[in-house]
Amino acid sequence: MSSTMRDAFVTSTEEVLADPRTTVVLADISAAAFEPAAARYPDRVINVGIRExxxxxxxxxxxxTGQRPIVHSYAPFLVERAYEQIKLDLDHQDVGAVLVGIGGSYDRAAAGRTHLGPADVALLDTLDGWTVHVPGHPDEVRPLLRDAVCGQDSAYLRLSVQANTQAHPQAGDLHVVRDAGPGAPLLVAVGPVLDAAVEATADRPVTVAYTHRPRPFDTAGLRALAGTEVILVEPYLAGTSTRVVSETLADRPHRLLALGVGRGDLRRYGSAEDHERWHGLDAAGLRRSVDAFLT
Amino acid sequence: MTTTTATDLGAFLNRVRAGREFGANVYSTLDVLQVLYDRVLRITPATLDDPDRDRFLLSKGHAVAGYYALLAARGFLPAEWLDDQGGPASRLGDHPDRTLVPGVEIGSGSLGHGLGLGVGTALGLRSQGRTGPRVYVLLGDAELDEGSNHEAIAYAGATGLGNLTAILLDNRSATYGWPGGAASRFTVNGWSAATVDGRDHDALHAALTGHDGHRPHAVVAVVTDGE
Incomplete structure (x- = not known):
């Protein structure tokens, strides 16, 4: 892959800075990557130091004052450390911002627990009205960022070094990647877990749908596609979207399997691939869980 | 300029009070609010949405009774609103909500949020080329305990944010105090600062207009008699 989601974010942000409303707010993370933009727009690329x-x-x-802020750091520092500021300084003031987190759940696996951020989407889900984008490929970042910056409301872009081989730029609503026919179990893959989900169910009669926008979730698409069995595969805390699926299908008998990152502190380092395997989110782990659910 | 006499304000305050007892935190803030609205801030009910208005951010949101009374006295909100403060149909909570009360720039209550919002407001005005308006944030000396204030103080000082004034109402309520004076927390970070008697309107006016425009300015208004 020629460039990462973070590269795509920096490049796209330089473009949207052409609008004098756009203002980038950093806390040292990625400040070096934004140096050219800061030299060009010194009043609108702001680094406050390590002060989340x-x-x-x-x-x-x-x-x-009417500016459109783009706020960026590692997911745990951006969302978890400053949660009350997000709740009060944005939501309660009735103003919006675009938050862009990097690090995903375990991109910095060797850095340990302090740099892991699996709970970010669940935490933002305690708030009202947030749009959450979880791109699965670097080429999905630019249109998602541009749309978010053009809006007024708050949005979170969750970037990761984990990525699928192919981009699906128009997959806010559920996008069917493989159709196993009416009534087949439906697997919904969010963001970068799509490739593993497709591989895991390659020879199984499972419809696979993809989205990079878990909030607001495409509930109409879910109702149209879901039969009796629904499988969620999310790259963050397992069960984050269980509430949404249960509410959407409340009038229908259904079974739900919600897969994602576990709650425990594993106290292990290694690589992102190691953590993917330990949380059962690699193709082999997903296949085990899906088979157990469907038999 | 219209001024609000103590008698006027007292009548409005009594409508908010409705027989309740107010703590020292309410009375200790009245003088600085009067001086701000009478002699310093360029804000009127007619210019609430003017992008070039001065901004007043009440960070210590519990000092709300005098704030509502003053806003009513100056015509920002109908005096009748004061009679049911905190009631189920009231727009006036025990902490202010900017979406419910005309003239209120931020919703506050949880301590330590106003100064960061003030820094962002000052930066936004600067990036828009608005050199006229000034941002005033009112804090308490106990509120200064919150670490978020020190993030804002250090950054605003280091970058010379000249359109920002922090007003610290010092009624000696911080549990561990501020040895050497609260002003030193600002000046060591490059702010200008003045410490004055929080009851002395002329001294407050001089301090509140004493900024040099090249660095942020702090006014420590000391009120020790409490009432």
């Missing part, structure tokens, strides 16, 4: 509470507070203040 201030980073979100500044974004809220900027938005109160």
């Amino acid at each position: 509470q201030l980073m979100i507070g500044v974004a809220g203040g900027l938005a109160l």
Whole structure:
């Protein structure tokens, strides 16, 4: 792969900075990558140092003056450390920002628990009205960022070094990747777990649908595609979208298998691939879980 | 300029009070609010949405009774709203909500949020080339305990954010105090600062207009008698 999601984010952000409303707020992370943009737009590429509470507070203040902030750091520092600022300095002030997290669930596996961020989407899901984008390929980043920046509301882009081999740029609504016919079990893969999900069910009668926008979830698409069995595969905390599926299918008897990253602190290092395997999110692990669910 | 006499304000405050007892935190804030709205801030009910208005951010959101009374006295909100403060149909909570109260720039209540929002507001105005308006944030000395304030103080000082004023209402309520004076927390980070008697309107006015425009400015208003 020639470039990463972070590269695509930096390049796309340089484009949207042409709009004088756009303002980037950093807390040292990726500051070097934004140096050319900062030289060109010194008042609109702001690095507050390692101060995540201030980073979100500044974004809220900027938005109160009509600016459109893009706020960026590692997912755990961006979403978890400054959660109250997100709740109060953005939502409660009735202003929006675009938050762009890197690190995904376990991109920095060797860095250990402090740099893992599997709970980010679940945490934002406690708030109202957030759009969450989880691109599965670097080529999906640019259109998602541009759309988010053009809006007024709050959005979270969850970037990762995990990626599928092929981009699906128009997959906010559920996009059927493999159709096993009416009534077949439906597997919904969110973002970069699609390739593993497709491989895991290659010789199984399972319809596979993809989305890179878990919030708002395409509930109409889910109702149209779902039979009795639904399998969720999410690259963050297991069960994050269980609530949405249960509410959407509340009037139908159905069974749900929700796969994702476990809650426990594994206290293990290694690589992202190791953690994927330990959480059962590699193709072999997914196949074991899907087979057990369907038999 | 219209001024709000103590008598006027007292009448409005009594409508908010409705027989309840107010703590020292309410009374200790009244003088600085009066000086701000009477003599410093360029905000009127007619310019609520003017992008070039001054911004006043009440960070210590619990000091709300005097704030509502003053906003009513200056015509930002109908005086009748004061009679049912905190009621089920009221727009006036025990902490202010900017979406419910005309003239309120931020919703506050949880301590330590106003100064960060003020820094962002000052940066937004600067990037828009608006050199006229100034951002004033009112904090308490106990609120200064919150670490988020120190993130904002260090950054604003280091970058010379000249259109920002922090007003620290020092009624000596911080559990561990601020040895050497609260102003030193600002000046060591490159702010200008003035410490004045929080009851002395002329001294407050001089301090609140004492910024040099090249660095952020702090006004420590000391009120020790509490009432």
